[in-house]
Amino acid sequence: MTLNRRQFMRTASGALVYASAASVLRSAGLKGEEPIKVANVLDQTGGLNIYSLKQISGCAMGVEDLNKAGGLLGRPIELLFYDSQSNNQFNSQYATQAFVRGKAHVLQGGITSSSREVMRPIVRKFGGLFFYNSLYEGGVCDRRHVSTGMVPAQQLEALVPYVMGEHGGKRGYILAADYNYGHITAKWMQKIIRENGGEDLAVEFFPLDVTNFAPVISRIQAAKPDVVWSVLVGGAHMAFYRQYEATIGKKNLMLASTTYGVGREQTELSADEAEGILIGTSFVDDLPSPAAKSFVKKFQAWEGNSDYVGEYGEYGYRGIMLWAEAVRKAGSPEPDAVIAALDGVQYDGAGGLYTIDGKTNHTTMDIHVVRGNRTGSFDLIKSFGQRPPKDTQLVCDLDKNPDDTTQYEPEV
Amino acid sequence: MEQVAIYAYQIGVSFSIFILISLGLAVIFGMMRVINLAQGEFLMLGAYACVLATQAGLSLWLSMFVAAAVVGLFGIVVERVIIRFLYGRIVDTLLATWGLSLFLVGGITTLFGPQSESVVNPLGNVTVGDIALSQYSLAMIAIAIALLIGTYCLWRFTRFGLIVRGTMQNPDMARGLGVNTDRVFMLTFGFGAALTGFAGAVLVPITGAAPPMGVFFIAKAFITVISGGHLPLIGTVSASAIFGAIDGFVAFVSSSVVGEMSVLFVAIILLRLLPMGITGHLRRGL
Structure with a gap:
């Protein structure tokens, strides 16, 4: 088909009219108010995107739901998405861009602790607000930063005593990833194991590129623990779960983990490799509550597939909804007004009730102990209601020191 | 006795991993002097090919x-398409194969997604004393040794091997004697790639297949082949034996971190004492 100049002009101007008409209609529906802007910086590409892809959808779905319900404070919400490409340099670049050019009212995102630490000073510089929706090692004390995910005290104080009590896992062997998350979580684990009258036989750290776990698997067998604790992270460490099942086997020696599942590992392993592992989590797809069931259904319909959603997808939605509740309470989307309103903000979500603790800007939530099954998911064993972020509460008090910006390393 | 068996197992597993990841490179880099930065991605392709084949119902x-x-x-x-225009141009090969490696990682991620894929491990375990060892890891040791012997026999005892060795030594002379060197280069590169693909498949039940997996192995592969020196096969075998023994032993008595550190440490000392590699002083051999 050839297109001459006149036809092209006619088509192009038609398209222009159509596009502007749609935007006219949309803003007319919401009384032509200025939009509230939400920036989302996550890794859509690169090695870390296994943790981010579902969260990107969760965040977008949250914004869409708010807009469908008439926006916030009568204003529409505009989502600005930036792909940080699994590279901290882009986290810094796009966080700046989100505030300067995008005039974002809130920045949501960041997965790794290093990406969070890159963005936190930028948020401070522009007087913004930052929702970090990820499981992390705890201790960040900064009023412009809100953590909506689990910290070690929440997860471990539910999981460790349960494994030690109900399953007799008194003597533990800990394997952890060799960076700050692994080190701090392993320390917490040792502390909680000892407090409960158990024994930590060994703690071993593994660089993120280790794939041969044969030496440690033999050492574990020589040490004869009652349970093996995995704080392993990332693609290479998946090899551990494969090799463990091929040698020791979860039937013979219990395996429990703090990190397994957040990267949807169970969907990538075979049924034998995934069955039986014990984890502590704030959300898995197979929670029996109606809230969880309807969330998963809505999420899958939104994405148009039947994928496992997982904890990080839910975190994305949770972050948007908690922020929206705070905006409603503050009556304004301006960061300082929202920060003042944060304490006690609640959202009843798919994993239970989430409450922001204003002293630390961390979130109180339900923790569920679940067990891997053969169908790429988890069975709920026991729920622990409303666990506070105790580790961070011990070291952080934003009421007393509102200008604090430290990340405290818990004394263990 | 049990202790001896367990040490032998650890060293064997480590040795076989070094052999698997570096044997293909020994052909492509050791014999042909092509710095193939996409070597890790060849492993990854082998892993994916194996996953697809098992999903299609093959054993x-x-x-x-x-x-x-x-x-x-x-x-x-x-x-x-790429390499034959770049023989002897080391920097250009390096850039071209680096580009190829980025393209392959991106391509596989687009096709199969970022998540890793698994193959079910068909074997169980055996116990020595009260320590269980993976049968598959034992099979992997046997496979690595079989690949070595196979490659050695191909180079040493067949007419094809003779022609390949002659061509690599002196292509002009080989051409003068009527050998189609262009074809020999092509087949040798293909053979190196096939060895790498096979190794990738062997690794799948242990590591899984994922787009970034090549990165975990590429540095170790180059260190092994370079430490081996100018005789690709003997050099790679001896370097793998030294590194495998150190890694397997140290990682077992101490930890994986110290194991990896000691391998790198020994590699540095080795190259300081023998700058031409382990086989640097040998005049003949494979």
Whole structure:
């Protein structure tokens, strides 16, 4: 088909009219108010995107739901998405861009602790607000930063005593990833194991590129623990779960983990490799509550597939909804007004009730102990209601020191 | 006795991993002097080929040969399209194969997604004393040794091997004697790629297949082949034996971190004392 100049002009101007008409209609529906802007910086590409892809959808779905319900404070919400490409340099670049050019009212995102630490000073510089929706090692004390995910005290104080009590896992062997998350979580684990009258036989750290776990698997067998604790992270460490099942086997020696599942590992392993592992989590797809069931259904319909959603997808939605509740309470989307309103903000979500603790800007939530099954998911064993972020509460008090910006390393 | 068996197992596993990841590179870099930065991605392609073949219903063992064939053919295509214009131009080869590696990681991520894929491990375990050892890891040791012997016999005892060795030593002379060196280069590169693809498939039940997996192995592969020196096969075997013994032993008595550190430490000392590699002083051999 050839297109001459006149036809092209006619088509192009038609398209222009159509596009502007749609935007006219949309803003007319919401009384032509200025939009509230939400920036989302996550890794859509690169090695870390296994943790981010579902969260990107969760965040977008949250914004869409708010807009469908008439926006916030009568204003529409505009989502600005930036792909940080699994590279901290882009986290810094796009966080700046989100505030300067995008005039974002809130920045949501960041997965790794290093990406969070890159963005936190930028948020401070522009007087913004930052929702970090990820499981992390705890201790960040900064009023412009809100953590909506689990910290070690929440997860471990539910999981460790349960494994030690109900399953007799008194003597533990800990394997952890060799960076700050692994080190701090392993320390917490040792502390909680000892407090409960158990024994930590060994703690071993593994660089993120280790794939041969044969030496440690033999050492574990020589040490004869009652349970093996995995704080392993990332693609290479998946090899551990494969090799463990091929040698020791979860039937013979219990395996429990703090990190397994957040990267949807169970969907990538075979049924034998995934069955039986014990984890502590704030959300898995197979929670029996109606809230969880309807969330998963809505999420899958939104994405148009039947994928496992997982904890990080839910975190994305949770972050948007908690922020929206705070905006409603503050009556304004301006960061300082929202920060003042944060304490006690609640959202009843798919994993239970989430409450922001204003002293630390961390979130109180339900923790569920679940067990891997053969169908790429988890069975709920026991729920622990409303666990506070105790580790961070011990070291952080934003009421007393509102200008604090430290990340405290818990004394263990 | 049990202790001896367990040490032998640890060292054997480590040795076989070094052999698997560096044997293909010994051919492509050691013999042909092509710095192939996409070597890790050849492993990854082999792993994916194996996953697809098992999903199509083939047994794991057959799938390894499928993976070798697929990656071997892919290697021939790469040689025809990219490498053959770049023989002797080291920096250009380096850039071209680096680009190829980025392209392969991106391509596989687009096709199969970022998540890793698994193959079910068909074997169980055996116990020595009260320590269980993976049968598959034992099989992997046997496979690595078989690949070594096979490659040695091919180079040493066949007419093809003789021609290849002659061509690599002096291509002009070989051409003068009527050898189609262009074809020999192509087939040798393809053979190196096939060995790598086979190794990738062997690793799948242990590591899984994922787009970034090549990165975990590429540095170790180059360190092994370079430490081996100018005789690709003997050099790679002796370097793998030294590194495997150190890694297997140290990682077992101490930890994986110290194991990796001691391998790098020994590699540095080795190259300081023998700058031409382990086989630097040997005049002949494979």
